[in-house]
Amino acid sequence: MLEIEVNGTKHRLDVDPAVPLLWVLRDSLGLKGTKFGCGAGLCGACTVHVDGAAVRSCAYSVGQAAGSKITSIEGLGASSEHPVQAAWREAGVPQCGYCQPGMIMAAAAFLRNNPSPSDEEIAQGVTNICRCGTYNRIRKAIRSAAQSGRGGQ
Amino acid sequence: MKEPVLTRRGFVTGALVTAAGVSFTLSLAGCKDRTKLPDDSEPGVELLSWVVIHRDNSVTLRVPQTEIGQGVLTTIPQMLAEELEVDWSTLKSEFYDPAVNATRGNVYVWTAVLSSHSAQTLFEPTQRAGAQVRTMLIRAAAARLKVPEVELEAVKGAIHHKASGKKLSYASVAEAAAKMPIPDPKTVKLKDAADRQLVGKAIPRRDVDAAIHGKITYGIDFELPGMRFAAARQSPTFGGKLRSIDKGSIKDMPGNPKVVEIKGAKVGYNGPVPEGEDPDVWAAPVKMDDAVAVVADSWWQAKTALDALAIDWDAGPHAKFSSAEYLKTLANQARSDAPVVVEAGDARSALANAAKTLSAEYSYPYMDPAPLEPMNCSAYVDGGEVHIWTNSQFPDDAWRIAHSLVGVSPDKAHVHILPAGGGFGRRLQNDFVHQAVQIALACKGTPVKLLLTREECVRKSYYAPITAARFEAGLDGAGNVTVWTCSVASGTSAEQSYGETRFPFQPPNVRFAYKRNPDSPLPFGWMRGVGFTQHLWMNFGFLDELRLLTGRDVPEFYRSLLDPSYIPADIEDRDIAVARVKNHLKLLDFAIQKGRWHAPKGRGRGRGLAVGDTSYYPSYPSSTKAAIVDVSLDEQAGLRVDHVFLAIDAGTVINPDIVHAQLEGGIAYALTTALHSEITVENGQVQQSNFHDYPILKLDRMPAVTIEILPSTEPPASIGEDAVPVTIAALVNAIADAGGPRLRTLPVAKILAS
Numbered sequence: 022m023l024e025i026e027v028n029g030t031k032h033r034l035d036v037d038p039a040v041p042l043l044w045v046l047r048d049s050l051g052l053k054g055t056k057f058g059c060g061a062g063l064c065g066a067c068t069v070h071v072d073g074a075a076v077r078s079c080a081y082s083v084g085q086a087a088g089s090k091i092t093s094i095e096g097l098g099a100s101s102e103h104p105v106q107a108a109w110r111e112a113g114v115p116q117c118g119y120c121q122p123g124m125i126m127a128a129a130a131f132l133r134n135n136p137s138p139s140d141e142e143i144a145q146g147v148t149n150i151c152r153c154g155t156y157n158r159i160r161k162a163i164r165s166a167a168q169s170g171r172g173g174q
Numbered sequence: 175m176k177e178p179v180l181t182r183r184g185f186v187t188g189a190l191v192t193a194a195g196v197s198f199t200l201s202l203a204g205c206k207d208r209t210k211l212p213d214d215s216e217p218g219v220e221l222l223s224w225v226v227i228h229r230d231n232s233v234t235l236r237v238p239q240t241e242i243g244q245g246v247l248t249t250i251p252q253m254l255a256e257e258l259e260v261d262w263s264t265l266k267s268e269f270y271d272p273a274v275n276a277t278r279g280n281v282y283v284w285t286a287v288l289s290s291h292s293a294q295t296l297f298e299p300t301q302r303a304g305a306q307v308r309t310m311l312i313r314a315a316a317a318r319l320k321v322p323e324v325e326l327e328a329v330k331g332a333i334h335h336k337a338s339g340k341k342l343s344y345a346s347v348a349e350a351a352a353k354m355p356i357p358d359p360k361t362v363k364l365k366d367a368a369d370r371q372l373v374g375k376a377i378p379r380r381d382v383d384a385a386i387h388g389k390i391t392y393g394i395d396f397e398l399p400g401m402r403f404a405a406a407r408q409s410p411t412f413g414g415k416l417r418s419i420d421k422g423s424i425k426d427m428p429g430n431p432k433v434v435e436i437k438g439a440k441v442g443y444n445g446p447v448p449e450g451e452d453p454d455v456w457a458a459p460v461k462m463d464d465a466v467a468v469v470a471d472s473w474w475q476a477k478t479a480l481d482a483l484a485i486d487w488d489a490g491p492h493a494k495f496s497s498a499e500y501l502k503t504l505a506n507q508a509r510s511d512a513p514v515v516v517e518a519g520d521a522r523s524a525l526a527n528a529a530k531t532l533s534a535e536y537s538y539p540y541m542d543p544a545p546l547e548p549m550n551c552s553a554y555v556d557g558g559e560v561h562i563w564t565n566s567q568f569p570d571d572a573w574r575i576a577h578s579l580v581g582v583s584p585d586k587a588h589v590h591i592l593p594a595g596g597g598f599g600r601r602l603q604n605d606f607v608h609q610a611v612q613i614a615l616a617c618k619g620t621p622v623k624l625l626l627t628r629e630e631c632v633r634k635s636y637y638a639p640i641t642a643a644r645f646e647a648g649l650d651g652a653g654n655v656t657v658w659t660c661s662v663a664s665g666t667s668a669e670q671s672y673g674e675t676r677f678p679f680q681p682p683n684v685r686f687a688y689k690r691n692p693d694s695p696l697p698f699g700w701m702r703g704v705g706f707t708q709h710l711w712m713n714f715g716f717l718d719e720l721r722l723l724t725g726r727d728v729p730e731f732y733r734s735l736l737d738p739s740y741i742p743a744d745i746e747d748r749d750i751a752v753a754r755v756k757n758h759l760k761l762l763d764f765a766i767q768k769g770r771w772h773a774p775k776g777r778g779r780g781r782g783l784a785v786g787d788t789s790y791y792p793s794y795p796s797s798t799k800a801a802i803v804d805v806s807l808d809e810q811a812g813l814r815v816d817h818v819f820l821a822i823d824a825g826t827v828i829n830p831d832i833v834h835a836q837l838e839g840g841i842a843y844a845l846t847t848a849l850h851s852e853i854t855v856e857n858g859q860v861q862q863s864n865f866h867d868y869p870i871l872k873l874d875r876m877p878a879v880t881i882e883i884l885p886s887t888e889p890p891a892s893i894g895e896d897a898v899p900v901t902i903a904a905l906v907n908a909i910a911d912a913g914g915p916r917l918r919t920l921p922v923a924k925i926l927a928s
């Protein structure tokens with residue numbers, strides 16, 4: 022038995038600790054907002070927060086996550102919408118939308134560490150793949166979340 | 175395996191973007207109830223296949239295309255609702271049902287997500303359907319109120335009678351309206367463009383909230399109670415065959431793994447073929463090789479077991495295939511064997527008489543479209559019925575595959591469309607549907623979801639065709655181009671000679687030759703921008719090489735070839751050809767002015783210009799666009815794309831914000847294609863496997879973008895693919911302008927690194 026806390030709820034799970042956290046979130050806990058794009062830590066579609074830090078959950082075993090507090094897209098801004106999501110809506114970022122939960126999780130963690138980043142820091146700090154190419158709107162949304170002064174929540 | 179129990183939760187996770195199906199029911203063997211799918215509300219009244227009006231006066235619109243990011247869940251409702259007069263905020267939408275489309279004579283007009291065609295083909299039919307339904311509702315209200323129709327007006331989901339102040343909701347007259355005679359679509363009155371409330375407005379996408387909260391149920395997210403999960407692997411070589419499997423190697427692994435052999439097959443074609451036309455011209459056959467699947471209680475267990483499974487493959491006839499060697503074969507074909515397909519004037523003597531001639535060879539590698547959501551499909555076979563849940567770009571054929579493979583009558587096959595995490599052409603090949611149905615047939619009574627790994631998606635995709643081209647052209651003493659020839663040879667491909675022959679920069683003497691090799695090992699697939707993406711940059715690259723021989727200025731040189739008087743007097747549709755050349759000139763002039771072509775640029779900077787359309791044949795309408803790309807090239811820092819300017823004349827624009835997004839995304843796609851994308855094959859196997867060796871552009875390399883949409887009242891034209899070919903073409907010339915190499919093959923990053 023292994024215990025993880027996801028979006029404020031504790032779960033005791035009977036799973037192989039080697040299973041990537043991604044599949045536990047998606048398939049054991051039914052949290053399908055976290056996406057599978059590459060399974061190799063290369064695209065960031067599976068990004069979640071583990072104790073506040075952005076982690077690519079396809080390359081992070083559930084065993085490693087045991088005892089940690091995990092936040093997935095479903096738990097971001099649990100009580101009300103996270104400012105990054107509000108900025109995303111305002112900028113109309115998503116196209117197919119598939120990368121967006123991971124992108125938003127990456128951006129939220131990035132802004133928490135660096136609440137008023139330069140464009141260069143954004144470019145270096147957000148390294149997820151968006152195959153639809155929504156990057157300029159992502160950059161704009163991150164800037165505006167930063168300017169609202171609440172992006173670092 | 176327990177009997178599956180259908181719960182609503184199983185079906186409806188994303189409230190907005192659920193699978194189709196208000197109007198039909200799903201019964202699973204063992205379920206006593208026939209369960210409504212998927213809407214919680216009562217079925218409502220269907221009007222003309224397009225509209226369902228519910229008792230609470232909410233309205234569901236049918237969207238006859240899969241959402242792959244192009245925005246059809248917003249744009250198609252915009253077109254339909256424009257004439258229907260409903261409250262935008264209360265609209266619902268659902269994807270069409272391919273079975274309905276088939277049994278009602280292609281009522282949805284254009285359902286394949288192919289050729290950037292949705293706005294173009296659906297603009298008229300959707301508005302007319304909306305107007306027909308509105309007319310029927312008004313007629314029903316007129317009968318109810320006993321007043322003449324002309325005194326009634328439809329506003330926001332209700333029929334108003336001004337004189338009496340009476341008002342009837344659509345819901346209250348829907349049943350009566352459904353019994354009204356159907357008005358002639360040709361005579362229903364449509365709004366003047368100036369009166370439109372929805373079309374042309376930058377309305378936010380209807381799925382944005384679901385997207386940013388992770389609540390869209392994509393194909394990969396669909397789940398049913400009692401479902402089992404499959405991972406699969408095709409023969410690692412193309413044309414390889416399954417010899418044997420050592421099932422014992424995984425029998426003790428967790429998750430009750432079950433091995434299923436998937437037979438290689440001809441799946442179908444990768445696009446609809448108009449009646450009476452040659453399918454091999456309009457589309458390409460979709461073949462897949464033998465594969466092995468493991469089905470288990472969870473996908474991770476299935477994948478882990480598949481990785482451990484000992485499989486013996488017969489590598490087949492292409493075991494030694496090398497893409498590098500094959501390119502040499504194609505280059506030879508381009509030099510000598512390719513048959514002439516289009517000729518005008520006398521290219522041979524023009525070349526012989528030219529003051530200067532130039533020839534060059536170009537090539538294009540195999541590529542994988544690589545949408546971010548890996549291929550997947552859910553399927554369920556039992557009791558003589560088959561259900562599939564898919565985000566195919568070609569659902570009509572997915573439906574055909576389902577009923578023909580299971581061997582049931584067409585009405586027993588049900589396709590439920592789900593949104594896709596990108597498509598870019600890849601999902602037009604329904605191999606994953608065929609595989610999922612084969613697996614479900616081996617697991618009757620159990621719903622199964624097939625999901626392929628990224629590695630499998632890269633190694634067994636449907637590829638943009640490897641291509642070699644040889645150009646030769648001649649100049650007179652004054653630096654005018656007198657003759658242009660191009661000869662192309664490619665691997666397995668749809669007919670794509672248009673990439674060379676439809677280049678409108680043509681002097682009076684031209685000759686085009688084209689050969690494709692239908693039996694080359696790698697299967698062909700559509701990739702955003704298709705033949706234009708492969709060829710336009712070659713055409714512009716060689717044109718620029720010629721220009722440099724003359725010392726002429728770029729716009730002036732381009733204009734000299736966009737000369738309507740060069741168009742032969744005797745060709746069919748000459749007026750269309752003239753209009754096309756004029757459109758190119760218009761975009762060229764617009765870009766030069768608005769795109770600041772003449773603005774000063776510093777050392778190590780380069781600028782490239784390209785103009786193009788995606789008109790496959792003379793009567794094929796297309797948008798026209800121009801791109802200006804600015805780059806800097808530095809010994810240390812390498813190449814940077816600084817800015818992309820893109821202007822487009824796409825006729826009437828349904829939603830400018832979505833158009834903007836599509837073009838911006840198209841630019842990113844172009845940059846990945848040009849800078850990074852290459853699939854190579856050695857010993858019959860694809861050498862790339864994931865995003866480390868098949869990289870995708872990231873935020874740090876995304877340039878600033880300026881987009882200009884030209885105002886127009888013409889019918890809508892293509893958008894989705896359109897930014898790709900011109901951006902690549904302008905990019906390669908910008909790199910040469912910056913002092914970089916003349917790029918005659920891709921990807922750029924590899925060439926610059928060598």
Ligand code: FES
Binds near residue numbers: 059062068079080
């Ligand atoms: S799926 Fe985890 S990084 Fe791509």
Ligand code: FES
Binds near residue numbers: 153
């Ligand atoms: S929006 Fe489609 S991958 Fe990013």
